[in-house]
């Protein structure tokens with residue numbers, strides 16, 4: 354299947370600047386970008402085998418064509434709590450709101466209703482790939498994975514491992530966890546599929562050493578990616594130091610169980626990561642999922658994103674609902690810039706983020722966790738959004754300012770088309 358699209362094309366190949374093609378063209382074959390250029394002639398020269406002349410151009414006119422969004426840390430079963438209890442800190446919030454809500458996912462009917470609502474919102478905001486927490490419940494997690502498959506949207510979905518410091522309704526013994534996880538691996542085992550399992554210990558305080566060991570063994574045995582939480586809040590860090598006395602830092606507690614970069618790993622927050630932990634993350638190429646709204650709402654702190662960038666740590670952005678309140682990833686770019694500006698007030702040596710930097714983080718850098726995703730360079734999967742910013746008075750602005758204004762003041766109503774791996778993604782059904 355071959356397509357050529359025409360629009361104003363913007364993306365970030367490098368982290369410091371946008372590549373802009375005014376009235377540009379992009380060639381896509383079987384979901385993969387073959388070339389991108391300012392004219393059909395240049396496009397044809399760039400990918401002669403594609404045979405540009407034989408393909409009818411789909412013209413999006415005066416609209417913007419940009420890479421789709423990636424949500425690198427999000428709790429699908431917390432969709433009902435979105436915007437609720439935003440006046441608490443992490444640990445009381447977990448006990449009083451999160452755990453009771455997640456317990457409801459033992460009921461697959463409830464799960465399906467909520468997961469459809471969740472997916473629909475992600476679709477609205479143009480999030481085509483996600484790294485997602487489910488709950489401990491295998492059947493409900495399977496429903497979430499199937500809904501992603503049905504929608505055609507990409508996701509790594511975690512059946513959550515937890516067996517201590519939580520209500521009985523959310524505790525699963527090690528044997529039963531392994532069984533459930535292996536059932537999902539058998540069912541969703543294709544490594545090239547858009548929807549894949551990811552090993553998901555909730556966080557160290559929720560998992561006994563036996564459970565953490567089982568998680569590490571599963572990740573290694575099936576070469577699965579890993580996600581969890583890291584150094585979000587100072588009381589949490591003190592708790593982990595108490596629980597895992599032999600670890601040199603919180604990150605080392607995961608590392609000792611094979612859950613810190615032995616397979617591709619993403620850790621949410623890293624607000625207080627420095628010293629040993631930062632070095633270990635660099636060495637093991639662990640990706641940071643920066644979740645600015647969650648860090649504000651739960652009063653966790655300001656993550657040192659400039660340091661992560663300077664140290665070349667892989668990084669992406671996460672909505673982290675319902676610690677975060679917003680599933681609109683474009684708004685996450687805005688919040689991340691704002692956090693970096695506050696950080697700059699504390700340390701003037703740490704420059705705040707620029708728009709190309711945060712766009713690069715949200716697209717090409719985050720997308721690298723899924724393979725070649727998040728850019729329009731040849732060889733990348735075509736995950737894209739067509740933005741119709743007519744209501745934002747586009748004629749008075751440059752293309753870059755149009756994009757910036759869409760990010761800051763636009764919303765889902767300006768997203769006209771969504772593509773994931775070359776397929777146009779239609780509105781998922783709600784019930």
Ligand SMILES: [Zn+2]
Nearest residue numbers: 428582621673
């Ligand atoms: Zn989280």
